[in-house]
Amino acid sequence: MILVTGVTGTVGGEVMRRLPRGVGVRVMARDPGRVAGVPAGVEVVAGDYGDVVSLGRALAGVRRAFLVTTRVGGGDDAAFLAAARRAGVGHVVKLSAAAVLDRGAGDVITCWQRVVEEQVRGCGLEWTLLRPRAFMSNCLSWAASVRGERTVRALYGTSPHACVDPRDVAEVAVRVLTQEGHAGRAYTLTGPQAVTAVGQSAVLGRLLGAEVRFVELSTAQARAVWAERYPQPVVQALLDSAGRQRAGAKARVEDTVREVTGRPARSFAQWAADHLEAFTPPAGPVAAGGPVPPGEPA
Structure with a gap:
């Protein structure tokens, strides 16, 4: 039995949908009603990292866990790992x-991840670490302004980052969960080339058949937008991350996706075409709109 957590988020749901049929799969969510697109045969259970009893139920009979x-x-990882040991899980x-590999990264998020x-x-237990760069799907934060104004607003528009398609991260995870030979490994996962927000705007414009203009946000503007969504330590972590980018x-490209899955990582153009x-x-005229959150330089 394989247990998948994070199934209402960016990667966990992709892992759930990509695990092969015939493999026992259970997914854990605080609110099972929010889990969408559950394949036939996948078991959905309620579980919370702060609830030891629910963790024990979710992990019963599990061999590997994502x-x-x-x-x-918050201590969620320690609680899960302790429950996994008690349940006899073999591989996490x-x-x-x-960012954990960047010696210059000392923000609160990266320090927690370390x-x-x-x-x-x-x-x-046996373990494997997956270390993706920022997800290409972060660009969905631009969707409203692209639809309404054909405009992307972001911080440091010419800074390069080797962002990765979350589907590639999920496919690597599936290989690790279903194959031998990955224990004790740490995989850094990137796209096939470093891109910039300006370049991503141009790609979206080509696919849409209309110019998508790029507007550079100041640091103060980005801080104000993020402050509406996150506590101050996280806002500062995002600004520090953008500065390192x-x-x-964040420009280094790795070929790990190909090495693990046997095929190259998807490009941003491929991701954008699939989410256009x-x-x-x-239909109708393009309307004016207000500022939107910049893509997060995770």
Whole structure:
């Protein structure tokens, strides 16, 4: 039995849908009613990292688990790993982030991720770490302004980042969960080339058949927008992350997706073409609109 967490988020749901038929799959969510697109034969259970009893039920009979957590500093990983040991789980695959390798990254999110990685490595179970760069799907935060104004607003528009398609991250996770030979490994996952927000805007314009203009946000503007959505430590972490990206810390490309799956990583153009409906304006004139959140330089 394979347990998948984070199924209402960006990667976990893709993992759930890509696991092969015939493999016992269980997914855990705080609210099972929010889990969409569940394949036939997949078991959905209620579970909360803060509820030891629910974790025990979710992990009963599980051989391998895909672990996703988002509560910075909340202790969710330690609680899950302890429950996994008690349940006799053999292998935990943890979704982390490539920033843990950047010595210049000292923000609260990256420091938390490093602590979690240490917990995973010392948990007494077999483990694998997946360290993706920013997800291409972060660009969906531009969708409203592209539909309404054919405009992208973002911070540091010419800074390169080797963002990755979440589907590629999920496909790597599926290989690790269903094949041998990945224990004790840490995989950094990127797209096939570094891109910029300006370049991504141009790609969207070509696919839409209309110019998509890019507007550079100031640091103060980005801070104000993020402050409407996140607490101050997270806002500062996002700004620090964007600064490292501007300095080139996120431009390195890895071929890990090909090495694990046997095929190259998808390009941003491929991702955008597959999600073009989100950016396509409705019939009629393009309307003016207000500022929108920039893409998050995770």
